[in-house]
Amino acid sequence: MTTQRAVLYDRTGGPEVLRLAEAPVPEPGAGEVVVDVRAVGLNPYDSKARAGLVPLDTPFPRSLGGDFAGVVRAVGAGARCWDGTALVPGDAVLGWGAGTLREHLEVPAAHVARKPDGVPFEVAGSLSTPGQTANAAMGVLDPGRDDVVLVSAAAGAVGFVYCQLAIAAGAAVVGTAGPANHARLRDIGVIPVEYGPGLVDRVREVAPAGITAVQDNFGREAVDAGLALGVAPDRICAIADRAAVAELGLRSPGRYERRADVLDRLARMVADGSLVLPVQQVFPLDRVGEAFALLDTRHLHGKVVVAP
Template sequence: MSKAVRFTEYGGLAALRVEEVARPVPGAGQVLVRVRAAGINPVEAAILTGFFAEHWPATLPAGLGSDVAGVVEEVGADVAGFGVGEEVLGFTHTFELGRGSFAEFVVVEAAELVRKPAGVPWEAAGALFVAGTAAYAAVRAVGVAEGDTVVVAGAAGGVGSLAVQLAREAGATVLGLASERHHAWLTDHGIVPVPYGPGVADRIRAAAGGKVDAFVDTVGEGYVELALELGVVPDRIDTIIDFAAAARHGVRTEGNLQAATADVLAELVGRVDKGLLEVPIEASYPLDRVRDAFEHLARGHNRGKIVLVP
């Protein structure tokens, strides 16, 4: 037997349980991973409320969690690329496979795993997939290039903290909208911090010293309209959250789904290993405190990711 997070009904954290379940068995093309770290994401909080129930109906009780890093415990038939004892990171799809990574053991498709470099911490590896691929897709969507000035809203959050670094690596001047307690971190990473709040458009113009070329929105709450006010053309605005505004104004909505591949994950973890990309970890929680972890996430203004460590 092993422990796994399950939710028994839609409605929120009260439905979350840590239960004893049978240890999963990998099938053909699958790998059993002993989980060392699994990042939690806003999408999982939305799943709990039933927000996605119409599009991705779950058979309850269901597992939860996509991000995963751990050690190969067992391999199924037809798996040639991984061996027992190897350190890996990857992703799993809760609704498609009836399982989730918030568990001591999880079965993952071998095609959705990559090897973890020895120098990459478990928490960083286990928090990389959802936020990292969303950041990668968003920066790519707005065509960030050498000499651009790019604004990222939510610049210290799970996705934003990675997007600012990827845009900076591409040669852009990056302005990061964030709470003041995160400004030192942004400055240390070559980002120009800009406070939220009334007058933000004027502060962005002053910090940019000219035109803004691209805008990545990870927050919602009117930032698509702010980007348009700043003169950014719709084709160079990407929001990963405000789909209503995107529909109104014809801006891009590329995020995790557009870059959710093992190849992209391998590229990102390679950057982490080389010291080109930092995955900030706000906090780590044991599996038994999964509700506390989600409550921490809901408080907002976090720097980077919150991670479960079974």
């Protein structure tokens, strides 16, 4: 039996609970592909699951990871891409799945899109969660030319993609971030402001005509600032604070449906330069604990990626 390395954990906790284990290399079922994984972008959800902050009923040992990019290794009967075209071994793809932190991954063909030439694997493997979350949030508020949107955690992956999509739609964007990330926000057309006490006054200073919408990606601060600045609750979308959504009548994409055609569109935007997703550091699989330790600092200027 051919084996591979996979990341597992036997109890919840910090990065130290992660271990590499031997697992069989899967064979694809009908409508599935097996992918040689080249890159997995880590997401905050992965850390929350590992730490036990997300209620899971799956038994230990558990696997981790949701996004990936790689090369098709084997194809099951009837496996076709989202657009109906056949997938064949050697195709470069990106997508999403369960337990992607491994060398070889079995996923439904409907969960992959073709990786455009010129998009690095580490960027492609980081795109699905932040890209599709930002896209779903865009669908909630539908910001356009008449909008000035306050975006919290604008330098995080979801916020960074959202800012670019909103600007492409014609909106002006004010983004909260630490000073270290202000320059790269300006580079994509965002007006940066520092988060923390005094946020309302800082937003008033840079947007004297007011803001019309809020996209909150972190917590209550931007929501409260938006309300103080006169934004109606139905023009505030929050993805991080479910309690605030329920309490204040805010909007949220909720458990949106991931779609390979959306991922394909986002990947093509990366390829043509109209969407940027920075990568901070790439770690090999045997340093996955270090990758999570960096992710857990939450002081990032790009995606943390594991390359099996």
